[in-house]
Amino acid sequence: MKSCGVVVEYNPLHNGHVYHLKKARELSGADTIIAIMSGNFLQRGEPAIVDKWSRAQMALSAGADLVIELPVAFSTQPADYFAKGAVGLLHAMNCDAICFGSESGESADYQKLAHFLKQHTPTINQRFKENRDPGKTYASQMDQILKELMPEQLVSLSTPNNILGLAYSKENVLYEKPMELYTITRVGSDYHEKELDEQNFSSATAIRESLVGSKKNKARIEELKLSMPDSSFEQLTTHPLVSWENYWPYLKYQIEVQSLEELRTVYQVTEGIEYRLKEYIQEAESFEQFISLVKNKRVSWTRLQRLCVYILLQLKKEDMVNELTEPQAIHLLGFNFRGRNYLKEMKKRFSLPLIANVTKKNKNLWTSDIKAGKIYQMGQLGLIKEQDYYRQPLK
């Protein structure tokens, strides 16, 4: 019984993702595909357009066998912590392989590079310290250092997918028994795929823009049918949709009501950013305007969005230290018959507790995520269902 993991957000799930799931099964030859999926708050520091249950349903309909939630402490992070959480869950579930999208570079390249990085960690950290440049992103600094250290450039770090892929690979080689790696070159590898891409592989970003926010376009919604499975389209048209703007009043309120000192207890509120938050909060009339006011050369749009999630959810520095050591539990959002067989067979060997439904008994393993769910619900007051307590996994 072979298993292969994919790490996903499905915001929302579109044809590109269906292709990814299909390819993961083909390449790895796995019986069971385990999707580790971000919950209600995502890697770029945004609320998901529909809740984790809708997105888990999309995942099951599109070919995943098990859908497991990536805790919010990991899901709202740059590549390294995001990968630590996801790979940690896959290892805790005895997963055999991981398959990820890559703009360029084969799995062997990632493997090799991950080993190289593991062996040279002290040297790389030293270089980072010496050349620290707050004007450049972590990835571009790493790219520079690698170019200096390695004669052949195995994986370019100029695209988000490659950065994530490398982060999974790096995390993976830290385990005694690493998973096999598989990569899927995302677009344009042959004519067929290119055609699909142009016709039906709309990006998740483009899809969201048609559905929510200032660029919302009702006329385009019917067109979206072409770029995603029917199940995704159904979820999107029958559930409340949200964007950051739905949480803007709460964020604004929280930044207004907290003192500078209180803001500093929030995770990642460092280097005086709290002064800029306070400075611009009053005049900003939307989330987007707020971020564009606070943004400067030292801090990227994405980092600011993540910071706003930490403030909105009041994730504190002291709590995150603990939560980021490893995931506390395997929260099951959904499964099909193959997923059920996998659980039956393997559950006893899981190295973390499996939560099939959140109850008063196990809630201590899921504190920040329960909170994230409660706040997510407030984006459409009264319309979004309870996210955790007593919810049954989808079948």
Added chain:
Amino acid sequence: MKSCGVVVEYNPLHNGHVYHLKKARELSGADTIIAIMSGNFLQRGEPAIVDKWSRAQMALSAGADLVIELPVAFSTQPADYFAKGAVGLLHAMNCDAICFGSESGESADYQKLAHFLKQHTPTINQRFKENRDPGKTYASQMDQILKELMPEQLVSLSTPNNILGLAYSKENVLYEKPMELYTITRVGSDYHEKELDEQNFSSATAIRESLVGSKKNKARIEELKLSMPDSSFEQLTTHPLVSWENYWPYLKYQIEVQSLEELRTVYQVTEGIEYRLKEYIQEAESFEQFISLVKNKRVSWTRLQRLCVYILLQLKKEDMVNELTEPQAIHLLGFNFRGRNYLKEMKKRFSLPLIANVTKKNKNLWTSDIKAGKIYQMGQLGLIKEQDYYRQPLK
């Protein structure tokens, strides 16, 4: 130059208040009437229907010469602290007299009772400890103790106005040079007043109910003209109106996002009330429903509303200890020519700093109130003006 203080909320100012101002001037013979007015959050634990500037304008139009803001730490309190703040401000301004409404009881009775209470503080505190009954209000327990200790009952403590009147009187006798006391029997003392009462003395509560909340009644708004001065009517019809329901989403969000431990840092969150708050916050669909769910025999509606203000504004236990020692400043909201003369003459003898407008320089004297203003503004996002920074007093 004689001055007389009145302690008011004007939520909103109606004909009864005009009568009070007129009588205060007559009885005391004062040249200057100083109104100490609650800011944007009031004694019963509610946001004011219109902001403090609108209400200060009503006050000036109705006959007050100076309008001074009672800081939020004092304005959202039971009688004792409310009186401590208000009487403290009047003493700091060298005020000669105070005039308050009384259901029954003459000023001499209050005077006598206040002295009696001052002399017998230890005995009374002892009795309180011995007979502590959480099922009864503070006032009814005090009433009981007084009945036991005093042969003649000077002031009945069965009405809010008498309780406040006594609190002013008690606070006043703690000063070396107490103010003169004047009382106004509020209603029905002769035919004329009774008639006025029935025709044009609608209570502030009835007026608010016609304007905001679930009992809102547009048809009645024109009728309101009869029960208040034109200036009040104009303020109410040209400014954004709010009630607790406008702040309900923020309160709900804050109670959801804070842990029990964090809630316990808030002023007056004691005796396990935080568990009840957490228990009912999810199901409640309105502020009113929330309070009725949380309410039980041990805690009154008003106490709960105040608690919700403390949570909404995140007034912490440790901050309130300092703020409640005495008001930090005399914040001037408005004045007329008599008020200006008074300031010119007396300012040098004020024992607290006078803030004519809040700036970066003096903001440290006004921290909680600036915060209260920012949160008050959020009740009608974008419609309510900045409440403190660089606002000029009304003239």
